[in-house]
Amino acid sequence: MSDRVMFDETGGVDGDPRAIYREVAAWFKQASPELIGNRKAEAEAFFRRIGITFAVYGDEQGAERIIPFDILPRILSGQEWAKLSEGLEQRVKAINAFIGDVYGARECVRAGIVPEDLILSNPAFRPEMTRIKPAAGLYSHIAGIDLVRTGEDEFFVLEDNARTPSGVSYMMENREAMLRLFPELFSRLRIKPVDHYPDELLATLRSVAPQSASREPVVIVLTPGPFNSAYYEHSFLADRMGVELVEGHDLFVRSNVVYMRTTEGPKRVDVIYRRIDDEFLDPLAFRPDSTLGVPGLMSAYKAGNVTISNAVGTGVADDKAVYSYMPEIVKFFTGKDAILKNVPTWRCREASSLSHVLANIGDLVVKEVNGSGGYGMLVGPHATKAQRETFAAKVRANPDNYIAQPTLALSTVPCYVDEGLAPRHVDLRPFVLSGADKVRIVPGGLTRVALKKGSLVVNSSQGGGTKDTWVIDDSAEPVRSTQSQAQTQSQA
Amino acid sequence: MLARTADNLFWLSRYVERAESLARILDVALRLATLPSAYAGTSNEWESAIDIAVCRDLFFESYDVANQANVTHFIIAGANNPYSIRACIETARHNARAVRTAMTTEMWEILNDAWNEMKRLKFESFTSKDLTKFLAFVKEVSLRFDGAAYRTMLRTDHFWFQRLGMLVERADNTARLLDVKYHVVLPKTEPVGGGLDYFQWSALLRAVSALNSYHLIYRGGIKPWLVADFLILKPQQPRSLISSYEALNTVLDHLAEQYGRQGASQRLVRQTFAGLQNLDIDTLFQTGLHEFLSRFISDNNQLGLAISEQYLQ
Numbered sequence: 001m002s003d004r005v006m007f008d009e010t011g012g013v014d015g016d017p018r019a020i021y022r023e024v025a026a027w028f029k030q031a032s033p034e035l036i037g038n039r040k041a042e043a044e045a046f047f048r049r050i051g052i053t054f055a056v057y058g059d060e061q062g063a064e065r066i067i068p069f070d071i072l073p074r075i076l077s078g079q080e081w082a083k084l085s086e087g088l089e090q091r092v093k094a095i096n097a098f099i100g101d102v103y104g105a106r107e108c109v110r111a112g113i114v115p116e117d118l119i120l121s122n123p124a125f126r127p128e129m130t131r132i133k134p135a136a137g138l139y140s141h142i143a144g145i146d147l148v149r150t151g152e153d154e155f156f157v158l159e160d161n162a163r164t165p166s167g168v169s170y171m172m173e174n175r176e177a178m179l180r181l182f183p184e185l186f187s188r189l190r191i192k193p194v195d196h197y198p199d200e201l202l203a204t205l206r207s208v209a210p211q212s213a214s215r216e217p218v219v220i221v222l223t224p225g226p227f228n229s230a231y232y233e234h235s236f237l238a239d240r241m242g243v244e245l246v247e248g249h250d251l252f253v254r255s256n257v258v259y260m261r262t263t264e265g266p267k268r269v270d271v272i273y274r275r276i277d278d279e280f281l282d283p284l285a286f287r288p289d290s291t292l293g294v295p296g297l298m299s300a301y302k303a304g305n306v307t308i309s310n311a312v313g314t315g316v317a318d319d320k321a322v323y324s325y326m327p328e329i330v331k332f333f334t335g336k337d338a339i340l341k342n343v344p345t346w347r348c349r350e351a352s353s354l355s356h357v358l359a360n361i362g363d364l365v366v367k368e369v370n371g372s373g374g375y376g377m378l379v380g381p382h383a384t385k386a387q388r389e390t391f392a393a394k395v396r397a398n399p400d401n402y403i404a405q406p407t408l409a410l411s412t413v414p415c416y417v418d419e420g421l422a423p424r425h426v427d428l429r430p431f432v433l434s435g436a437d438k439v440r441i442v443p444g445g446l447t448r449v450a451l452k453k454g455s456l457v458v459n460s461s462q463g464g465g466t467k468d469t470w471v472i473d474d475s476a477e478p479v480r481s482t483q484s485q486a487q488t489q490s491q492a
Numbered sequence: 493m494l495a496r497t498a499d500n501l502f503w504l505s506r507y508v509e510r511a512e513s514l515a516r517i518l519d520v521a522l523r524l525a526t527l528p529s530a531y532a533g534t535s536n537e538w539e540s541a542i543d544i545a546v547c548r549d550l551f552f553e554s555y556d557v558a559n560q561a562n563v564t565h566f567i568i569a570g571a572n573n574p575y576s577i578r579a580c581i582e583t584a585r586h587n588a589r590a591v592r593t594a595m596t597t598e599m600w601e602i603l604n605d606a607w608n609e610m611k612r613l614k615f616e617s618f619t620s621k622d623l624t625k626f627l628a629f630v631k632e633v634s635l636r637f638d639g640a641a642y643r644t645m646l647r648t649d650h651f652w653f654q655r656l657g658m659l660v661e662r663a664d665n666t667a668r669l670l671d672v673k674y675h676v677v678l679p680k681t682e683p684v685g686g687g688l689d690y691f692q693w694s695a696l697l698r699a700v701s702a703l704n705s706y707h708l709i710y711r712g713g714i715k716p717w718l719v720a721d722f723l724i725l726k727p728q729q730p731r732s733l734i735s736s737y738e739a740l741n742t743v744l745d746h747l748a749e750q751y752g753r754q755g756a757s758q759r760l761v762r763q764t765f766a767g768l769q770n771l772d773i774d775t776l777f778q779t780g781l782h783e784f785l786s787r788f789i790s791d792n793n794q795l796g797l798a799i800s801e802q803y804l805q
Contacts, residue, residue: 051589226586235593261495264751
């Protein structure tokens, strides 16, 4: 990596700031180290106070940890965002159409776009779904698309998360922290707000309620419970939407209708925003040992009496082998070329790609098709010879299970680390909401940072941190006073 | 609202209230233990502390003697004591985390801060200065939590369940405090009103922050039957049994109104409340204070169970 020129989004620690960062760079330049130290401490105290934590599986003592937060924001211009947002909408529409097709006519297979065995042998494929038609033909109501950048105009999709993408609470709490820490910057720059996300989410979920639902559909958030690593987010979203946060045993199914146990007796539930994996949803349909789910939920789903969001079986669209077909999938279902590019990907299931991957493993990132969270992957240039050989053996033994990509020169944004201000690699996860009425995207997303020097892995479980993501409103309106701006922000 | 959420709110409020009561019990014991025996009698304050905290059996599983070091450690942070102050705050915070959406940010932050603060404390090497500071801290957590709930929660079922938990626990604690102290202070042979029990009863009043208010209501010095009257039958005293039941009655009425339905808990609370209203202290002493308190504690438990059956399952 080090021999390649990396794109720093700010212009670099010592370089001239890029136009979009000018205000922020000036502020940080005039600020004394003490002031910056204070703001960092304030941010830390804020996150600890509100209790925004995540748990790392397999880590006994760190039952609840705080994700490191960096106070230097990551900024995108309004034009950059407009283009991204158009690309995101297109991609998620294609993903939804693709999932519907996989569980329906399978035209994309007949047209030779995606090999059939890739779908049928996919562990996330749910045969039950071929008999279920979700409301509005939508499957992935909430998608998180991971983007990386390598240059001024070079954005790539690194990964699609069509199952239960998490991190949106960080997007919102990071903003909350920044509003408290840097009010002066918010009054000078016109930063598009993100705090209406829960309203957008609720509107999206209500739009996909089953037909039998009442006029005010009852939406709930289903969580595995306080021990889940993303529990904070589950309760945060329920709270902000003003809906109940339920666990499996709060729900029961009678005559194919889902009810929750309330202080006033059973109450009918119309839309379940579940943060539980498919296998755990219903012990009668999937894993019989699951205590997290609701017996009979799948029958209620089949009967069309409840919407499960995201739908069951959306995992067929976010596996890394399917990812490699996304440019063709987008073209097939939208009739247009994909606006957002894919990272070139070698599928090890194809013999010619496999030999290329094995021969160049030292330059590539090799990933398990179903891996996530930064586990089960090899970053060739950072691995030892022994690690590469072990990984190569695994790939040889089960080539279908792997894909490989070039190691991109991911863009950097400076971070305050122990040594001072230093460039660190970042990615961006915007959240795309697909409702029966329209697609909604809140401007921004979660910027994740690989805090270890040189590291490309941004996952929180692997030492990643986050930054607030600012999308600047650069439409040519006259600058308003701070106060009226704040008002329009909260109404947006 | 979800039955589980209501259950959590009810219990976490009980735990916060209990943590405060335990802190008050220790406060009193500490104060009495410093008095020369000529003033405080020969009773073992530390035994009576574990009696009020209802943890006698558990305590003697771990210790042989009920002395200051053992009892304070056991009550604030005893490893095998599921109702230690530390355990109460931990459980309250755990329950709160499970129903964060049911309470206001202010309430959550108080419990979360308290929990974070407690993780920092080294209970093993507590000095008596640390102990007094800690007890003040616990009372403050409870006061702030109560205040935050009162000042920030919407007046809907969420708030009523929070109040129910606090009030049921408070009634229980006041009754136990009186019951245990009554025994310790007034053995049958002891003349009532001597110098000895003065400090005991005043300590008891202090335990419920009622020493000053007692003097405002009764002008004639501290008399055991008046202290009992004050803590059982005076509606002006916020920790008295009748006060707790007046409030419980109101809260359960609000719930019945919101849900449009009455049930066993409304009947029970009305019964006990009416019983207290029709009682005077002389009758009470004639029937026996201990008998009365035992029955009250059991009725109060019944009410807790009725609430649970009616709403929390």
